[in-house]
Amino acid sequence: MPGSSPRIIIRGGTSINNPDGAAPLYIVDGVIRTNINNIDQSDIESIQVLKDAAATSIYGARASNGVVIIETKSGQSGKTQINYKYDFTISNNVEKYDFLDARNYIYFQRLGIYRSATWGNKPAQLAMLTGPTSAGTGNDLTNRTAYSVQYLSTENQYKLNEGWETMPDPLDSTKTIIFSNFDFQDVTYRTGITQNHTITASGGTDRATFSAGLGYMNSDGIVITTFYRRLTGHLNGEVKLNERLSFFGRVLYKNSHDNNPSAESTFGRSQGLPPTAKYKFEDGTYAPGQSSSLANNEYYLNTRVDKRIEDDLTMVAGAQLKILPGLTFDPQVSWWQTTIDSRNFQKAFWNGPTSYVVTRNASGAYSKYLQKQADAVFTYSKAFLNAHNLEAKLGFSYFDGYSTSLSASGRDAATDLIPTLNAAATPVSVSGAESEQVIYGYFGRINYNYKQKYLLSVNARYDGASNLGDNFKWGFFPGISVGWNLHKERFWSMLPENLLKLKLRGSYGVNGNISGLGAYTAQGTYAVGGRYGGFAVIQNTVMANNELQWEQSNTLDFGLDLGVFNNRINLMFDVYRRVTDNLLASMALPHSTGFSSTLTNLGSLENMGVEIEINASILPVTSELQWDASFNISTVSNKILKLPYNGVERNRIGGVEVWDEKARAYVWKGGLQEGGTMGDYYTYKYLGVYATDEEAANAPIDDLTPIADKKCYGGDINLADLDGDGRITTKDQVYAGNIYPDLTGGISSSLMYKNFSLFIRTDFTVGQTIFNYMRGSLIGQFQGDNGLSTELLRSWRKQGDVTDIPQFVYADQQVRNKIYRANGGNTFIYERGDFLAVREITLSYDLPKNLLQKVKISGLRINVTGNNLHYFTKFTGLNPEFGGRDYGRYPIPRNIIFGLNMTL
Amino acid sequence: MKNIFKILIFLPVASFLIISCTEGLKLEPVSQISVGSYWKTENDANGVLYGMYSRFRNTTANRFFWGELRSNDFGPSVGGEPIEHGPLYRNTLNASSPLPTWLTMYTVIHDANLILKYVPGITFASEDNKNSILAQAYAMRAYCYFVMVRTWGGVPLVVEPTEGYSEKSQRERATVEEVFTLIKKDIQDAITLFPNNNYPNGRFVWSKPAANALKADIYLWTGKRLGGGNADFTAALNALNDIETSDITLLPTFSRVFDYDNKGNKEILFAVRYMDQESGECGPYDQSFIHPQAMPGSNQLDDSTKIVLSGGRGYTYLQVQPHIRSSFSWMDQRRNASFKEIYTYVPIYPSGEKTYYTAIQVKFDGTFVSGQRYWYDDYIIYRYGDVLLMKAEAKNALGQDPTEDINKLRQRAYGDYFPQFAFVNGTKEENDAAILKEWMLEKIFEGRYWWDLLRFGKAFELVPSLQDKVGQNHLLLFPIVQATLSIEPKVVQNPGY
Structure with a gap:
């Protein structure tokens, strides 16, 4: 989506329910944030990522998923500089599904419906062949049918002159079908254009510095009707009153306005409106498609308004006081407020060709989050005897997050002209909510080093949070780290100078996490808002759990930093083991309790991994051509150590009972179980497609086939009967990979020659398995009327065909169910999601200074950047980047950016 | 000295910040109710x-x-x-x-x-x-x-x-x-x-008569399935007789019992209330209709069918089966009030060829909101029809004559044609067969016919998809x-x- 920020997960996260949701803690200019959506990239001065627990434990609570510290730009003393930046971005969707054209669609769909009806003994379904369906001949040229397919007649043959085509009916070759062909992806996507202007002024004197900036971005998304407009501004200033006291203040503001219709129906389904659907009716108006969830997007998206305005204001004020030599006091207060205003409106519209909906649903919502923070830190630093260096910190932190929201909806407006709620004639609902969270923290840190040779850091934090159980509000989070700079030792001088630098590091720390915990979850909930027979209802929806306590992760980390050839090659190596105890997670409950789950401290999870980063300046400093390259790679693996007792072997939660060939017995696999890992897939094993009926004659009986005839035939997928009992049951499932990657990393390289520079960045992911539901759906027609995959062109059609794609049948899950399998598929649609992405290539050129001086410009750089240029992958879906389960997604656009950066 | 003085100034500042404040961490929710503060x-x-x-x-x-x-x-x-x-x-x-x-x-x-x-x-x-x-x-x-x-x-x-949650939660x-x-x-x-024996307004909650109907239902089941015998049948019959003293009657027109504009009528003992803006639609009934996408062209339908099918919503998943449709006599007003057979005239009405398309239930046909059909029908748990059928069933089980109760239902159902359909007391088995059929004719689509078949022990006999599975008793x-x-x-x- 335009305007959304990247997903960042540090070291695999610590969440057992949703590892992808384990976002790190962001601290922007000292203000804790849950995301960085609203930060303009060009305002960022520096980003620091803290991974090891000794470093993060001073952030104590909430730091167990790592900490990202961002400083925004501030002024420097000296001449005032004016900087102007401009980017022009062209975005395109290069990820489209390969759908069959209308001719092939009709061919497969009609045969598929016929097979489905006859195999399943469902004669009623044959009516689809003659009805007004996507391949049925009951359509006509009126506005009452969504599709073009019909038999050729004297009334409609003139359409042949307008581009319609004909084909023999695959079920009765004596009849001729006439149809139109249209790819609705073409009208869903467009070329997106983004323009981004930023102007910054900064400067100052010895006593005061400032930085001020304004930015404006206007982005039209690659999906029609979507846009994102953003205004950003910042103002930072710092004043030194005297040698002892200085004050600073920062203001960061953002306002954005966007229109983003619901993603799922647009991208999961509507782009798959069959090619036989009418794009326009005979009278020239847009045809609506089959329904709002399988719509002609050019019609439907233009009947909706999904407006969202977001304001984001951060204000920070602070001071630094030097009380004594070496002793300083740093107080800071901040206020962060975000408000979201949104409204949605559905104009009167055709929900399919026969249903004109005038409900005109309208809704409006307003929500505000207000965060107050106060921090005060005493710092004392002192060097003794030219050898001992000491720094001590002691601080207090107060955090108060307050949310409030209001929303209302209505319907039955008399007009499309007013999208706001005042036009609604019938009020439907109102809602409002308020919640608050308070966290107190005390923290301290002592850093000590002896001649920069031996380093020691001890820190601790004591945090109390309002949303934990009454007796468990406080948590203690200590950390310790040690370092040894070997190159500072005397014996190191045996080596040639600057040849090799080596530092060894070790750390251990404890972090907390309560990110998944609602403000009042521990107290349980009696929820309100519903009605029964006009009476207001109250329902006990959340069980109280006063035992809820801090999730704690203990991390042990060893690392080394190596510098070779005067630091021309640097290597950083880390290996870590993190054990998270008291995981805050939702635990499935026995259904007889009346609750599906409760939030609890669920057990222990171990994450282990290795991280390597290498940076090299390949050519000597003296060379006119400079070439820097860097490479990083990290591995992470997880293991569940402990789960709460539930009477099941290994306290397993969920999972499937399957045949285990080694044990020659049925064993529960998957789900969550002690000693197991998270994210294992289990599914039916695809062995191929039966070439002939004879080959399939001895196939096992398939229990998951819903129709009466559970035998297999030529053209069916051959699924493995793993336990050899002659039947395919839920027990015939095998391990089909893991949802999480084993390896991630990146390679980048930059070349500089005179005023030119070229930067290339790639990243890669190895080891993740993607459940490619969309692939299954497009060859199994799960939805009923959806575009079909071109893979069907090589599908099994007659006895003896040897292929990997089964014979097409309409709505596989209702017939032999070989692909759908209770939404678990079979191994054919579980694919390796390994990829290498060419993320960025930038070529930039700095105009010569002497030329610029004549026009009083101190610097001018122009660049052209390509973004998301190519993915090297064997994944057959649109994009492997999101991993997980692919039910259709917002595509990642390819961007070409032209940039200009001018400094006066 | 000067330095110590400075530190003394900062001590109050520091102590202000470092007060232990667990009390400040006890926040009461505003927009929801915590478990501890409820039940007062x-x-x-x-x-x-x-x-x-x-x-x-x-x-x-x-x-x-x-x-x-x-x-x-x-x-x-x-x-x-x-x-x-x-x-x-x-x-x-x-x-x-x-x-x-x-x-x-x-x-x-x-x-x-x-x-x-x-x-x-x-x-x-x-x-x-x-x-x-x-x-x-x-x-x-x-x-x-x-x-x-x-x-x-x-x-x-x-x-x-x-x-x-504790270990005891595993049962x-x-x-x-x-x-x-x-x-x-x-x-x-x-x-x-x-x-008291009254019905609360709207009849969408349990009342004493409704509880008595449930009691009868329970005792009929244990009487037949668990060997409770005559003691249970008598308990059932007594409970049913208690209902008769409440404000309950048989509506003169069968179809009016189910009409959206007649909710909570005097035939209802207890029905689950469905309402626009309060609940979703009444679960199953929108499934047995015609999806707009499956709707035959309007020039292929006769006028009465067009009216039944108006409303532009619903799904075409559940088709009323032939053995049910053929059980109803055309003289039974419950037939047209229960289902509708849809025919198309291809290529055009009325000259075209009449072709069977599907059959849908119309007992519960919802209402219109902004021109669209929504199935906000109440879901009936017990009505007077059930009471009469249970009475007939209990009486027959006890060897008493069930004629009166069955005929009350048949008089309404057949109207002027009633004489040819009047119930005549036969053997216990004959009566049971007639009573079970009456359950179907009277109560089909109301959510209990499978249980009626089980109670009479006739599932393998009367359910077409079970007829080839005789002996597989686990399927019950x-x-x-x-x-x-x-x-x-x-x-x-x-x-x-």
């Missing part, structure tokens, strides 16, 4: 009472799956066969079928258990109101267990609200007899506690689905699955 007043009791009904309403579609669909009165229609329907009307269930779990039922039981635990400790302005709330909770709990015991056999018995299944012991105790407590119960087995390890699968 009569309002709290009423809130959860209606909350219980609201969650009971959420189970309607599931109960229709359990109580009706396996009778095979419906089969696949033009829209195909949703995977959650097929195994039910085809009777091809197994543990991996996509069936609803018992979670939603236990959620309603949890609400009832909360009421039964906490309401006795609350002071009410009127003791009658308090007893009425307790009575409703007992009746609801009895009904929920009665649904479950007929669906799975013995189930875990939970009689206390779940207020925390084994009780025996069928144990479950019925609780059901019978609960329904008796309910009947005793109801302060549902399997316990994988989703339940995987998190309730003490629960054992029903034999045969």
